Amino acid sequence: MPDKDMELKNKSQSETLRKVLRYIRKYRFAVLLSIFLAALTVVSTLYVPILTGDAVDLLLGRGLVDMTAIINIMIKIAVVMLITAAAQWVMNTCNNYITYHVIRDIREDAFKKLEILPLKYLDSKAYGDIVSRVIADVDTFADGLLMGFTQLFTGVLTIFGTLGFMLMTNVAITLVVVCITPVSFLVARFIAKGTYTMFKEQTVVRGEQTSLIEEMIENQKIVKAFSMEGSVKEQFKEINGRLNGCSLRAIFFSSITNPATRFVNSLVYAGVGICGSFFAIRGGISVGQLSIFLSYANQYTKPFNEISGVITELQNAIVCASRIFELIEEEPQTPDSEEAIVLEHADGNVELRNVYFQYTPEKKLIQNFNLSVKPGQRVAIVGPTGCGKTTIINLLMRFYDVNSGGIIVDGTDIRDITRGSLRTSYGMVLQETWLRSGTIRDNICMGRPGAADEEIIAAAKAAHAHSFIKRLPEGYDTVINEDGGSLSQGQKQLLCIARVMLCLPPMLILDEATSSIDTRTEVKIQNAFATMMKGRTSFIVAHRLSTIREADVILVMKDGNIIEQGSHESLLAQGGFYSELYNSQFVQTA
Numbered sequence: 001m002p003d004k005d006m007e008l009k010n011k012s013q014s015e016t017l018r019k020v021l022r023y024i025r026k027y028r029f030a031v032l033l034s035i036f037l038a039a040l041t042v043v044s045t046l047y048v049p050i051l052t053g054d055a056v057d058l059l060l061g062r063g064l065v066d067m068t069a070i071i072n073i074m075i076k077i078a079v080v081m082l083i084t085a086a087a088q089w090v091m092n093t094c095n096n097y098i099t100y101h102v103i104r105d106i107r108e109d110a111f112k113k114l115e116i117l118p119l120k121y122l123d124s125k126a127y128g129d130i131v132s133r134v135i136a137d138v139d140t141f142a143d144g145l146l147m148g149f150t151q152l153f154t155g156v157l158t159i160f161g162t163l164g165f166m167l168m169t170n171v172a173i174t175l176v177v178v179c180i181t182p183v184s185f186l187v188a189r190f191i192a193k194g195t196y197t198m199f200k201e202q203t204v205v206r207g208e209q210t211s212l213i214e215e216m217i218e219n220q221k222i223v224k225a226f227s228m229e230g231s232v233k234e235q236f237k238e239i240n241g242r243l244n245g246c247s248l249r250a251i252f253f254s255s256i257t258n259p260a261t262r263f264v265n266s267l268v269y270a271g272v273g274i275c276g277s278f279f280a281i282r283g284g285i286s287v288g289q290l291s292i293f294l295s296y297a298n299q300y301t302k303p304f305n306e307i308s309g310v311i312t313e314l315q316n317a318i319v320c321a322s323r324i325f326e327l328i329e330e331e332p333q334t335p336d337s338e339e340a341i342v343l344e345h346a347d348g349n350v351e352l353r354n355v356y357f358q359y360t361p362e363k364k365l366i367q368n369f370n371l372s373v374k375p376g377q378r379v380a381i382v383g384p385t386g387c388g389k390t391t392i393i394n395l396l397m398r399f400y401d402v403n404s405g406g407i408i409v410d411g412t413d414i415r416d417i418t419r420g421s422l423r424t425s426y427g428m429v430l431q432e433t434w435l436r437s438g439t440i441r442d443n444i445c446m447g448r449p450g451a452a453d454e455e456i457i458a459a460a461k462a463a464h465a466h467s468f469i470k471r472l473p474e475g476y477d478t479v480i481n482e483d484g485g486s487l488s489q490g491q492k493q494l495l496c497i498a499r500v501m502l503c504l505p506p507m508l509i510l511d512e513a514t515s516s517i518d519t520r521t522e523v524k525i526q527n528a529f530a531t532m533m534k535g536r537t538s539f540i541v542a543h544r545l546s547t548i549r550e551a552d553v554i555l556v557m558k559d560g561n562i563i564e565q566g567s568h569e570s571l572l573a574q575g576g577f578y579s580e581l582y583n584s585q586f587v588q589t590a
Contacts, residue, residue, distance in 0.1 A: 016322045020145070023102045030094045037091035038153040042161045044084040049295035050165070051077050057288035095149035103142045109328050110134050118333040119399045120359065128211025133327050136210065137203060137320035144317020151310050155303030162300040166293065170285055173293055176271045177300060183264045198250035199316040203323060205243045212236060250316075265302070272297040334401065336418045343421040346506045347410050348375040348537030350396070355405035357395060365391060366560040369405070373553070378533055380540045380548035382581065383557035389541045391560075393509055396539065397423055427500035431512035433492040435484050440469055441476040443495055447503040459502035462532075464524050465494035490518065497525065501532065508538040545582045554578065 024031060055073045058066045111134065122130075166174040216223060216232055223232055276290045285293075355369040366388050373379050381389045394400045395407060398414050406413045414422055427447075435443050444459060445451040456476065460466040468491055472478040484492040500508070510529065530550065542548050549568045556564035556571065556578045564571055564578050571578040 012322060013318055016318050016325060019325050020102075020318075020321055023105055024098065026105070027098045027101060030098050034091050034094040034098065034149060035153055037087045037094065039157050039161075040087045041084055041091060041154060042157040044080045044087065045158070046161050046165050046296070046299060047080055048077055049292045049299070051080070052295065053286075053288035053292035055288070056291050057286050091154075092150065095146060098149060099142055099146040102145065103138055106141075106324060106328070107134060107138055110138075110324060113328050113330060113332065116332040116335075117330055119394070121330055123359075126208075126211035126215070128209075128214035129207040130327070131214060132207040132210040133323050136206065137323050140203075141317045141320040141324065144313040144320075147310050147313050148317070151303075152307065155307045155310070158299060158303045162296050166296050166300075169289055169292060170276075170279065173272060173275050173279065173285075176275050177268055177297065180264065180268050180271055183267070195250060195253045195315045198246060198253060200319040200322075201246040202243065202250050203316075203319050205239065205246055207323075209236070209239045209243055212239060254313075265298075268300065269294070269297045337416065340416055340418045341412060341421075343409065343412075343417045343425050346425040348377075348507050349373070349408075349410050350507070350537060351408040352392075352395075353406050353408065355395065355407065356403045357391065357400065358403060359391075359400075364560065366395075366402075369560070369562065371555065371562070373537055373539075375537055376535050377552045378538045378540065378550070380542060380551035380554045381557060382542060382545060382548065382554060382578065384581075387557040388560040389557060390511060392557075393428075393511055393539065393541065396509065397426060397428070425505055426507045426509055427503055427505040428509040429493070429496050429500055429511070433484070433489070433496050435480060435482055435492060435495065437479075437481050439474075439477050439479055440472065440495065443480070444476075444498045444502055446499055451502055455502060456498075460498045462501045462528050463494050463498035464521055464528070465491070465498045468494070490521070494521075494525075497528075501528070504532065504536075506536055508533060508536055509541075510538065511541040512543065545578075556581075 051073050055070050058070050058073075114130070114134075163174065163178070166177065212232075212235065216236075223229060272293050276285065276293050279285045280290045350371075350373040352369055352371040355366055357366040357369075358364050369392075371379075381392060383389055391400075395402055396414075398407075398419055401415065406415070408414070409417065409422065409425075424447075436446065441453075441456055444456050448455075453476075457466060460469055460476075469476055469478075480487060487495075540548055540551060548554060551568065554564075554566060554568060554571055555562050556576075558577065564574065564576050566574070572582060
């Protein structure tokens, strides 16, 4: 079983690497230039010890120093060092260019995928975890990728280049170095094997922590209202403890790298020093050549230290990359078919035929739902929490597709209509408001960007929002953020109502549209809605049944089915479930 898990892990790593390489392939010229400059840097760096050794051999004793030749060698060393510095600067520029362009491409693909993911994905994932993937995981991947480009190529080339130079100088001493080399590979393999799983656990728990923090910041008022601070602190403490544990394990394994490779470095250096000394005593090599070997011993072992660290970082980077690619490769929503029609000037004839829908296979919700709505009718949907009222709205807007059956608008199945034109045909005001960062004017004219100021003001007046807007510091030019800033919940909802008033589409969806508005303003808004709904097919979801008395048809839902249907008066006369719901809201207590 462990072998199978290891095989799956290796397969996952290799697949992730292939995906990363597909992104890097676009910048192959910069990669080739980086490799060439890395080779140039290595060759010039390794050439300096040879020049130094030649200079040492010119120091034969007192009065036996060839200063002219030494000065020439020093000039060569200076030129080589300048070439090395220039090559390193250009190489680092290339590496940064490759890394941050790859990261940009990955983030763009991730964001594009977020735009076309079905709502069921977003509903089933914590927002904080998604944010963690696109922000924190991509940053961690960037760090690992940059380190890989900066140190991996140079390190590998240094190892092989050093071996080549040493073989040309003395084969016997080189064999000593080669014999000790496998120890470094064993250390690197041990670290790589241990860190992948630990870093994967770390990224998962970090995403969980980000999710909790994001949720708590966004819902701080609710946390305080229910005095949940202590419970949230305990939850954070538990997640933070798990993150602390897995981070310590991952860091411990990665911290083994430096002392382990330094120990191997010391072995190599000692081996070269001892063997080289014997050869120098016997006249096999000169003192200058011994200094070359000692310098190469440092040059040779240093990359193993760096590569081991790079491998550790790459393990973390690969884990983060795999989480990003999971998001990028998620199944997108079913695209509009090429034959899909554009719905223009909808009449508002809506029909639901034998509709079955459930969010999860194990939990049934909408079962054999049938409904026929004529153009201009006002349809109210009522029922207890969880009966499927909002689900019907999601299906009408095609945020979710039905499992079976069909929803027909103006004689065409909505799956054969483009999503954009279908949703443009609806005006929707929900209990939860949604605003964008920008001015009040921008938020009202979101559906009609080219609307004139007179039209915007008229819509705001119809929504009874004009008076509070004029009291704002900059009026319609007041800038607000996504949470509405200092606006109350009711004021934010009035802006959303004004937005619909401006567009006036042929069909309307009002889901608890006046839930956050005071009673006096609600009466005015209801009158405005009544005017707006004339000649428009309207779906009204309400818990306060007093607001739907004028509806043409009231659908009473329970457990995903319509159990009663009719006008307000006829349903009250039946004395059924609707009558119980309605009367329960007006019970007089003694």
